[in-house]
Amino acid sequence: MKRLPPLPALHTFLITAQCCNFTRAAEQLYITQGAVSRQIAGLEDHLGYELFIRQARGLDLTAEGREWLPRVQQIFGLIDAAVEQIGEKRETLQLKAPTCVMRWLLPRLLQWQRERPDVPVELTTTVKHGVDFHREQFDAAVMYGAPPDSALASCHLFDEQLTPVCSRPMLEGPMALQTPADLQHHLLLHPTRDERDWNAWLKAANLQLGNVSKGQHFETLDLAMSMASQGTGVAIGDWSLIGDDLSAGRLVMPFELKVKTGLAYYLVFPDKPGPSPKLRELMGWLVEQAQAR
Structure with missing residues (x-):
């Protein structure tokens, strides 16, 4: 049986194939353009054929690349579904928030735990005002500042x-x-x-x-x-x-x-696979609490 290609390289192929541009793929993967190019070249060496046609105006998939793309999409779709289904079984929701919002957030989380002891929340505080769901294992986060990037799904809590x-x-x-x-x-x-x-x-x-x-x-x-x-x-x-x-x-x-000030507090969460039913319930409850001030 031939050795399987490395999963990270397949993920890099998937992202690169979707945008057909090494630079944009690097931005989405939070790595350098050179790292993307090397991973694709390594994958091509492993398979024994090219996946992309390199052109001055960008990239095009080869015939083999076009055959690979739907299969790789199916592989990662199955992985995403497994992560979502198994993640729903996890009892504790992981929430990140900056210290500046603690005076409002902490009493409400304590109230939530009294009302819903079956949905515990683990809170991590930070002095920073951002979150990277690709690198940090949080279900959601509270962010302070300008409206979040469109890459994140968000709910407005209140203005500063x-x-x-x-x-x-x-x-x-x-x-x-x-x-x-x-x-x-x-x-x-x-x-x-x-x-x-x-x-x-x-x-x-x-x-x-x-x-x-x-x-x-x-x-x-x-x-x-x-x-x-x-x-x-x-x-x-x-x-x-x-x-x-x-x-x-x-x-x-x-x-x-x-x-x-034009700044505000937002609840943010990954757009895909989206919030679990328990997380959706918690976020809806926090938004209601914010609107009831």
């Missing part, structure tokens, strides 16, 4: 809306926050190393302050919110994430102005 927040005692006494101009007399807390959030809100409020750069900077939104709740200063927070803190009285909004 910036607003100052502080502890309730800061609204009382001789140094009480009554107007935005009063911010000049308080320590400003930044949820990131830069000052873009405060600057965006102050610009919308048509206000210039001399103490923006004198504020205290934190690595995460959670740290800034925690310090604000303790009366250390006034933080710039995302109204979409701190509803529970406001309802519980841990934080208050001294002003009504909320500024949309």
